[in-house]
Amino acid sequence: MEVVDLGTVIATRVITGRKDTEQRYLVKLGIPKQMPGFSDYYCPVQIEGAFDDEISYSCGIDAVQAIQLAMKFLGGRLDRLNQESGGNLRWEGDEAGNLGFPLPV
Numbered sequence: 001m002e003v004v005d006l007g008t009v010i011a012t013r014v015i016t017g018r019k020d021t022e023q024r025y026l027v028k029l030g031i032p033k034q035m036p037g038f039s040d041y042y043c044p045v046q047i048e049g050a051f052d053d054e055i056s057y058s059c060g061i062d063a064v065q066a067i068q069l070a071m072k073f074l075g076g077r078l079d080r081l082n083q084e085s086g087g088n089l090r091w092e093g094d095e096a097g098n099l100g101f102p103l104p105v
Contacts, residue, residue, distance in 0.1 A: 001035065001036075001042070001057075003042070003044050003055050003056070003057050004055065005044075005055070006028055006030045006044050006045075006046050006055050007030045007031055007033065007044060008030060008031045009028050009029065009030055009031075010029055010030065010031050011028075011029040012026060012027060012028050012029070013026075013027040013091055013100065014026055014027075014091065014092065015027060015078065015081075015089050015090070015091050015099060016089070016090060016091070017085060017088045017089060017090075018088050018089070018090045018095075019088050023085065023088065023089070024049055025047050025048060025049040025050050025078075025081065025089075026047070026048040026049060027045075027046075027047050027048075027074055027078070027101075028045065028046045028047075028048065029043065029044075029045055029067070029070060029071075029074070030043060030044035030045065030046075031043075032060075032063035032066040032067055035059065039061075040059050040060065040061055040062075040066075041059065041060055041061075041062055041063045041065070041066040042057040042058065042059045042060075042066055043057060043058050043059075043060070043063070043066035043067050043069070043070035044056070044057045044070075045057060045058070045070050045073060045074055047074070047077055047078070047081075050077070050081055051077065056073065057070070058070040058072075058073045071101055071102055072101070072102050072103065072104045072105075073104070074101050075099070075101030075102045075103045075104065076103060076104045078099045078101055079099075079103055082097070082099065
């Protein structure tokens with residue numbers, strides 16, 4: 001399934017570079033939607049400024065699980081960006097480097 005529209009955004013977070021003020025990413029979480037023709041749900045996500053602004057998604061049995069898995073997906077992507085930037089990324093709520101998203105197991 002290809003998702004080309006994020007739909008209604010229910011949550012955002014700005015991630016910036018601690019040392020480089022031009023390094024900025026906008027994390028967006030869309031409202032979960034039922035997959036066409038299925039009982040499962042998907043939750044669209046996007047990190048503006050990274051990964052070609054691609055809209056991705058995570059699927060779950062219900063809307064809550066779709067959100068939980070989307071948060072882990074975002075955590076993995078942000079961890080990768082943070083590693084590539086030498087641990088430079090931060091968000092307003094934590095200057096120690098915890099970007100506030102769970103990591104996939």
